[in-house]
Amino acid sequence: xxxxxxxxxxxxxxxxxxxxxxxxxGLTLIFGTLGVVNFAHGALFMVxxxxxxxxxxxxxxxxxxxxxxxxxxxxxxxxVKTPYVENWFGEAIGQGIIDWSVPLAILLAIPVMLIIxxxxxxGLIKHFYKRPHADQILVTFGLAIVIGEIVKASFGATxxxxxAPEPLSRVTDVGALLGMGDINVTYPTWRxxxxxxxxxxxxxxxxxxxxxxxxxxxxxxxxxRETVGLLGIDIDRRFTIMFAIAxxxxxxxxxxxxxxxxxxxxxxxxxxxxxxxxxxVGGMGSLPGAVSAGFLLGILESxxxxxxxxxxxxxxxxxxxxVVAILILLTRPRGLMGRxxxxxx
Amino acid sequence: MTxxxxxIGRRGLIKGGAALGVGLAAPTFFDSRSFAAAHxxxxxxxxxxxxxxxxxxxxTGPYADEGADELRAYKLAVKHLNGEGDGGMMNTMxxxxxKSALTGNGxxxxxxxxxxxxxxxxxxxxxxxxxxxxxxxxxVMITGGSSSGVAIAVQGLCQEAGVIxxxxxxxxxxxxxxxxxxxxxxxxxxxYMSGAALAPVLEKMYGKERKAYHLTADYTWGWTQQESIQxxxxxxxxxxxxxxxxxxATTDFSSYVAPVVNSGxxxxxxxxxxxxxxxxxxxxxxxxxxxxxxxxxxxxxxVPLYSxxxxxxxxxxxxxxxxxxxxxxxxxxxxxxxxxxxxxxxxGFPPSQAAHxxxxxxxxxxxxxxxxxxxxxxGVVEALEGLEFDGMGNGPTLYRAEDHQxxxxxxxxxxxxxxxxxxxxxxxxxxxxxxxxxxxxxHPMFAGGDLGECNPGA
Numbered sequence: 001x002x003x004x005x006x007x008x009x010x011x012x013x014x015x016x017x018x019x020x021x022x023x024x025x026g027l028t029l030i031f032g033t034l035g036v037v038n039f040a041h042g043a044l045f046m047v048x049x050x051x052x053x054x055x056x057x058x059x060x061x062x063x064x065x066x067x068x069x070x071x072x073x074x075x076x077x078x079x080v081k082t083p084y085v086e087n088w089f090g091e092a093i094g095q096g097i098i099d100w101s102v103p104l105a106i107l108l109a110i111p112v113m114l115i116i117x118x119x120x121x122x123g124l125i126k127h128f129y130k131r132p133h134a135d136q137i138l139v140t141f142g143l144a145i146v147i148g149e150i151v152k153a154s155f156g157a158t159x160x161x162x163x164a165p166e167p168l169s170r171v172t173d174v175g176a177l178l179g180m181g182d183i184n185v186t187y188p189t190w191r192x193x194x195x196x197x198x199x200x201x202x203x204x205x206x207x208x209x210x211x212x213x214x215x216x217x218x219x220x221x222x223x224x225r226e227t228v229g230l231l232g233i234d235i236d237r238r239f240t241i242m243f244a245i246a247x248x249x250x251x252x253x254x255x256x257x258x259x260x261x262x263x264x265x266x267x268x269x270x271x272x273x274x275x276x277x278x279x280x281v282g283g284m285g286s287l288p289g290a291v292s293a294g295f296l297l298g299i300l301e302s303x304x305x306x307x308x309x310x311x312x313x314x315x316x317x318x319x320x321x322x323v324v325a326i327l328i329l330l331t332r333p334r335g336l337m338g339r340x341x342x343x344x345x
Numbered sequence: 346m347t348x349x350x351x352x353i354g355r356r357g358l359i360k361g362g363a364a365l366g367v368g369l370a371a372p373t374f375f376d377s378r379s380f381a382a383a384h385x386x387x388x389x390x391x392x393x394x395x396x397x398x399x400x401x402x403x404x405t406g407p408y409a410d411e412g413a414d415e416l417r418a419y420k421l422a423v424k425h426l427n428g429e430g431d432g433g434m435m436n437t438m439x440x441x442x443x444k445s446a447l448t449g450n451g452x453x454x455x456x457x458x459x460x461x462x463x464x465x466x467x468x469x470x471x472x473x474x475x476x477x478x479x480x481x482x483x484x485v486m487i488t489g490g491s492s493s494g495v496a497i498a499v500q501g502l503c504q505e506a507g508v509i510x511x512x513x514x515x516x517x518x519x520x521x522x523x524x525x526x527x528x529x530x531x532x533x534x535x536x537y538m539s540g541a542a543l544a545p546v547l548e549k550m551y552g553k554e555r556k557a558y559h560l561t562a563d564y565t566w567g568w569t570q571q572e573s574i575q576x577x578x579x580x581x582x583x584x585x586x587x588x589x590x591x592x593x594a595t596t597d598f599s600s601y602v603a604p605v606v607n608s609g610x611x612x613x614x615x616x617x618x619x620x621x622x623x624x625x626x627x628x629x630x631x632x633x634x635x636x637x638x639x640x641x642x643x644x645x646x647x648v649p650l651y652s653x654x655x656x657x658x659x660x661x662x663x664x665x666x667x668x669x670x671x672x673x674x675x676x677x678x679x680x681x682x683x684x685x686x687x688x689x690x691x692x693g694f695p696p697s698q699a700a701h702x703x704x705x706x707x708x709x710x711x712x713x714x715x716x717x718x719x720x721x722x723x724g725v726v727e728a729l730e731g732l733e734f735d736g737m738g739n740g741p742t743l744y745r746a747e748d749h750q751x752x753x754x755x756x757x758x759x760x761x762x763x764x765x766x767x768x769x770x771x772x773x774x775x776x777x778x779x780x781x782x783x784x785x786x787x788h789p790m791f792a793g794g795d796l797g798e799c800n801p802g803a
Contacts, residue, residue: 004607005603005604005607008603008604008606009600009603012599012600012603013600015597015599016597016599070765072765072766073674073675073685073689073694073695073766073768074685074686074689074690078765078766152409156409156410157405157406157408157409157410158410158411158620158623158654158655158657158658159620159623159624159658159659160658161623161627161658161659161660161661161662163660163661169631170633170636171631171632171633171636184607186606186632186633187632188599188631188632188633190631191599191631259631260597260599260627260631261596261597261624261627262623262624262627262658262659262660264620266620267596270594270596301600302599302600303600305600305601306600306604307587307589307604310589317592317600318592318594
């Protein structure tokens with residue numbers, strides 16, 4: 001395996017790891033603050049992806065004109081659809097707006113996911129705080145199924161394509177980007193954008209928790225909820241907001257992932273199990289652990305899919321994540337950066 | 346007592362009544378004997394005024410959209426069989442050179458009713474739903490499916506139970522190869538036929554000196570299609586650089602696509618279907634493969650099995666990409682036109698190839714029952730084996746007796762560059778004649794199975 005191939009798989013791993021890290025970050029935030037094991041978190045990632053789909057559908061709502069020169073499949077005159085945004089702003093600007101619907105969907109996803117997060121926490125999950133983890137898992141897993149079925153009923157079961165903006169859907173010469181002329185690797189530009197976006201979101205969350213008073217109170221609450229409450233601080237309200245922020249993080253991860261993988265209603269479930277493995281490997285309740293485990297497992301999964309890895313151990317690509325999880329939990333039972341006492345009562 | 350000038354005595358009344366009784370009973374007596382012969386001695390023989398068919402399609406899971414289209418087609422077929430609607434392909438169907446026995450009066454005078462099951466595209470769930478329809482609902486025939494794994498599993502169950510299985514969308518060679526069964530029939534084409542139809546077109550378009558890299562879904566359909574395409578293209582001079590099996594659950598194909606870039610291949614063959622196809626094609630396009638020049642050739646991607654529903658999911662990425670398909674709504678033969686009109690007026694959009702094959706299978710089964718004069722699976726098998734039919738969208742077609750596989754024209758298609766509508770994503774490049782895709786029943790790719798004997802289940 002040459003340097004180019006290794007770099008290519010590292011980049012692939014960072015991509016996958018970005019999505020795992022963002023979902024696991026949200027899961028850990030919710031678990032650390034509210035003590036809830038949220039199996040609906042993958043569904044939030046999927047809802048975010050469908051915010052991008054919805055915005056694209058909204059932007060392509062069309063006026064219909066009849067083209068008498070062509071016929072449809074029934075032999076009737078063809079109905080030609082022209083998006084209203086093209087009628088209003090001209091073809092070039094209208095097309096440009098539609099083309100940038102994925103980045104624009106971030107503006108839609110933030111309020112939508114905030115509202116969904118608050119409604120979810122206040123409307124359902126708060127009633128399960130004092131219930132066993134098994135109850136929390138059952139109710140949130142049920143919620144994930146309900147959300148999935150609603151999305152399927154609304155958008156169908158087949159994947160929906162929402163491409164990246166045209167200038168970002170090409171490939172980038174990574175060698176030139178890194179100033180290393182001897183590297184001959186090109187990589188999809190949008191995937192590099194996704195990695196950069198994930199790093200930005202992770203950075204913002206860490207800075208928010210580290211450098212704001214709100215974040216300080218939340219961190220204190222995560223360490224000792226009771227004492228913070230005794231100081232007269234309404235920790236429940238802050239934790240509700242943290243739940244909503246975790247929902248936004250998952251939603252944004254979903255929005256930006258749409259050009260990489262066309263979403264279907266199953267997207268959430270596809271990421272859920274692996275994200276839990278990431279959280280466990282990183283250490284329950286540890287935010288840096290979740291992020292580093294996300295990238296680690298993403299890269300390992302990527303290398304396990306290569307032909308030389310599969311020649312050594314056939315089928316390794318299907319089990320690598322779980323093998324690593326077992327090995328880490330055997331040697332470090334609390335995960336890479338787990339704290340003593342979390343999920344140990 | 347006097348009613349009129351003619352008096353009817355007690356003795357006369359009894360004599361007349363007896364004569365009338367004998368007269369009325371005679372035809373009933375003869376009818377019931379033939380009725381007993383036609384409707385007994387096999388599993389779920391219908392005894393009332395209706396007959397029940399079981400439609401086993403994916404109603405949940407990743408192929409739910411395709412399953413929904415199959416169900417639409419089945420419902421339309423039932424309407425037509427019961428004399429409702431415009432009759433669709435019943436008006437164009439030709440059996441052994443003559444008109445079909447179907448009249449719109451149900452099947453064998455019995456109203457057609459149906460029950461549905463959800464395969465979830467899982468073999469165990471599909472077998473459970475088929476079993477339930479056979480045992481609880483009394484279904485005399487099971488049909489449907491959008492996966493070869495499921496089709497083979499359900500076909501085996503129907504053989505054991507003793508009902509007919511009319512396969513829906515299943516493209517693995519094994520369905521009518523090593524896993525063929527006497528009670529099972531496939532109208533849909535298979536991997537071998539895709540290779541035989543596609544390879545000459547690919548050679549014509551891309552030349553002989555090509556190096557192909559295969560990504561293959563790791564289950565029965567993927568394996569047999571890959572083998573078929575590899576053989577067919579190597580016969581044309583292509584070299585196969587590598588075949589990489591990808592797990593069915595893969596969602597991000599980037600780590601499988603990335604090595605293709607520096608593999609020396611100048612063609613990528615995606616032996617993927619459904620969500621796998623949408624995702625792998627998206628990754629391949631993202632990695633800029635279609636913009637590369639390798640070995641002095643433009644890099645090309647091939648999707649051997651196309652579905653219009655899946656092509657819609659892949660969006661712009663399918664433009665210019667070659668593949669094959671069983672049928673397409675844009676065909677201009679009378680059968681296709683009748684079906685598209687009928688389906689389009691009923692539902693507002695054109696049918697998929699899955700809908701087409703399911704509709705045709707239902708009519709063929711009904712016609713076979715009519716000609717056999719019974720729903721007995723062994724009678725149906727006899728009526729379908731060696732059947733030549735036409736007017737159903739693929740030209741003159743043979744249901745070969747040796748393996749219960751239909752032989753008919755195959756379509757080579759290409760992603761359309763400038764579609765007129767959301768349904769207009771594929772264009773037919775060539776209608777490959779039936780003779781070009783035929784093979785011997787003992788062809789090595791189909792070897793190892795045994796059709797066995799028909800099982801009437803009782």
